[in-house]
Amino acid sequence: MTDQSIRFFESSAAVRHLGERLIASCLPRGEWTHEAHVAACYWLAAERPDICLSHDLPDIIRRHNDSVGTPNTDNSGFHATITHCYAMGVAAFHRRCDPALALVxxxxxxxxxxxxxxxxxxxxxxRERLFSxxxxxxxxxPDLAPLPG
Structure with a gap:
């Protein structure tokens, strides 16, 4: 685990706004943090059944990267395996999460x-396989353990 503190969200509206700006490719580059990746993925799973994470999320992220000048290359930008891994994990969490709780x-x-x-x-x-x-x-x-779900 890294020693970075988690940046929590203040409201459900903030999570939705983040997700909507991601889809519209108008999320500022500095706001595309680890927490934003996870939150946007969860928002898509929870509130956007019209969007298929495994099919649509890669293009959403690539488009966003293009919009903020992050090249999608062999060394930067979109990472297919990391995106897939988190999409699987977020979907598994969403299935076991209490839907009565607020989005935030x-x-x-x-x-x-x-x-x-x-x-x-x-x-x-x-690390070697993941960052290849x-x-x-x-x-x-994966080469260490199967992904859940």
Whole structure:
């Protein structure tokens, strides 16, 4: 686990606004933090059934990166395997989460769970495999443990 503090969200409206700006490709680059990635993914799973995480999220992230000048290359920008890993984890968390809780409570709870941690993919992938060009370009199988779900 990293020693960085978790940046929690203040309201459900803040989570929704973040997700909407991501989809519209108008989220400032500095706001695209680890927590924003997790929160946007959860918002999509919880409130946007018209969007399929496994199919649509990669293009949403690539478009966002393009809009803020982050190149999607073998060394930066979109990472297929990390995105897939978090999408699987967020979906699993969403299935077991109490829907009576406010969106912000669910998102902030997710950020404290293993599926929301910065190092969560490293439970399944060796660092070398996860950060390979192959893993950035396409979803690859884990080499340490199977992904849940």
């Amino acid at each position: 409570e669910r998102v902030n709870a997710l950020l404290t769970e293993p599926e929301g941690a910065r190092d969560w993919p490293l439970h399944f992938y060796s 060009v192959e893993a950035r370009r396409a979803v690859i199988l």
